[in-house]
Amino acid sequence: MIGDITLGQYYPGNSVVHKADPRVKIIMSLLLMVIVFLTDNLLSLSLALVFSILAVYASKVPLSYAFKGLKPVMIIILFTVVLNVFFSDGTPWFTIWKLTVTYEGVMRAIRTALRITVLITGSSLVTLTTTPLLLTDGIEKLLNPLKKIKVPVHEIAMMMSIALRFIPVLMEETQKIIKAQTARGADFDTGNIFQKAKSFIPVLVPLFISAFRRADDLATAMESRCYRGGENRTRMKQLRMTKIDLVVSGVFVLGLILMMIPDFLF
């Protein structure tokens, strides 16, 4: 279950999408999200989905792998779909038992599902094709102007990078602790919601303690490797815009314009 989360996991590859500058990828995916949220046009949204699928295809990340990121949010999607289908006002379409399904409700449900799907696919494609360090580098560079108003941009980027680094470590640890406490007779499945929450204390306390220990260890290790903040730091991999970035941006902008056309026409 926990192993299914692909968000923040890098999928090694050598595709155009992998090679593109992280800044380009971040900005483009942000633009995609903005459009997906602004438009209400079904055709636009469908085009956005087609476009994201094409992007996944270009990245050579298996489609099933890219969509794996959807699994954890499946419940949210289903929930909103159900809510929209059964509890929207509008022209009644048909009735199941006591619930009336409206035409508007179905449309809204489809739109919401499309939106979330594009949102997750788009953002996980960025993390799947960019190593976390490049990603945080990109974010750092993009946020650089904020340094002028004393925002600790480097520190924020470093924190994100470390958080990503420790996701798999802490997940593995959680599974281990759950197993061990289960073996001692802990029961995580029965009881009401409060009892269930309480039953996780034997997992959460050791997990937090371990996270703090790891944080302490890591800080010491970083210090002993001469880390002293972002100043005078160099990077092995310099971010440099290349022809690939021009092409990728071009294709993307074209795609985005294409998506917006139906919105303007209808």
Add this chain to the structure above:
Amino acid sequence: MAIEINNLSHIYNKETVMEKTAVHDITLTIQDGEKVGIIGHTGSGKSTLVQHLNGLLKPHSGSVTVNGIDTKSKEIKELRKIVGMVFQYPEHQLFEETVYKDIAFGLKKQYEFTQEEMDVRIRAAALAMSISDELMEKSPFELSGGQKRRVAIAGVLVTDPRILVLDEPTAGLDPRGRDELFQSLEEINRTKNTTIIIVSHSMEEVAGFANRILVMNKGTVAMDTTPDKAFEDVDLLESMGLSAPQVTYMARAISGVIKDFPTRIHTVEAMVKELMKVVKHP
């Protein structure tokens, strides 16, 4: 009453690209009161095998029966009372405010005892692990590494399991900590006839404790033997990523110059005895 494993197979990530057979077609029986060392290289399947004993993992084919309970049955709670499982670095699972409360955790979860009954059991488990009374009201996080390990093991012992499984119990302990832990386990086995199963990378370490050695390799049991016979074929052990004690290598070297010198020696005492037979006393 015993552990009976029949044709057990378990596959990780079944039906995906990452599919990997962890254990394959294992059949064996472990009797009450045995001291078993399960030895193997990382990835040999030893941890997977023992996690079947208390139903944390279920067989994909074959069966595991412990004291008559099939691990696939509904009696999983009963099973977990019988089989105590100590994972690697068990001190990482401590969470209560005091040592006493942490040891009590499993007992509270698995039984409904009165306060007095619980107290007797908690103190007995602490005693078995040589945890002194003055430590009982301390926070487990104030203790030294070796003490934490003992508290964590006491937290499993407290329910009085008939079978105690320990995964790499000596990892990170120094030689004295290791020796003391083995002594405690020896005592538990002797006084209560508890079956003790130790999973380890190092045959040398477990050979002095166990009376039966199971060597795991590539998901199967490659050897099922006694410590005395385990080191007969050092080349075979090495091919499985394991090694023999230094005295075994010494015995092999000596057999090259002294005909008929026994090569299966694995303890210092045995080596001293054999050498005294062949080297003239001054």
Add this chain to the structure above:
Amino acid sequence: MNNNNITMIQAKDVYFYYKALTEDSENVEAINGVNLQVKKGEFLVLLGRNGSGKSTLCRLFNALLKPKMGTVVVNGFDTLNEDNTWLIRKDVGMVFQNPDNQIVGNVVEEDVAFGPENLGVPPAEIRKRVDQSLKTVGMSEYAELAPHRLSGGQKQKVAIAGILAMEPECIILDEATSMLDPWGRKEVLDVLLELNKKEGITVIHVTHHMEEACLADRVAVVDDGRIIKEGSPAEIFSDVEGIKGMGLDVPQVTEVFYKLNQKGYRFPTDILTVEDALKVIKEQLAVKRIGN
């Protein structure tokens, strides 16, 4: 010039203690007056039980901790002088116990680059050093993997590569093998020996495993915050009683001859390896034949 060119680390009358967290806290690992000279190019093992102070001691060697009394001078730089901190840490790299908790990068090569990046090394030069360091520890083919896909021994080798990329003169391993399986320990030790013998890097290895101590040029036994013994592995382990009394192991071969000597034999006491053992046994047999 003074003897800077042969001394890597010089500790003089060093005292250190941690502030107790609560009044009755125990296990405050302390250093009680340590004098130690580490020579350039040597392979030194600090051997001691858990909690003996060996880990604290090596943290004093790269200015992660500062002595409360006495001085630690690393490559001519006093650790008490704040200005020296980064110079010292560049010269003396440290590998820690838990393989997971010291890897910063999300990809192996990015982690190896972390140190030189902090030093402000130009990008092209970092690339060169990263490739070279990974090659030295035999991890080139894992350069683009995520660290959590590696085994414990491989993670420690990546950590060593990360230090090498800073071009240090000395590497300290703070119980870096204690969480590894025998295979991983061997992998790491092989790399260390090679670095020491071929590249001339000073190695300080903190451990409680006597097998690892046997590989050293020199062993310093740490107990209760003091160095109670220093010498070659053979000298150290010839005191079977003393080492065992401290809760440590001695090589089985050494113990065999120790026990024989207790029964009236007169074997040398400094036999550590199977080869040495075979040699003395052959000698004995020869004497026996002549005697007959």
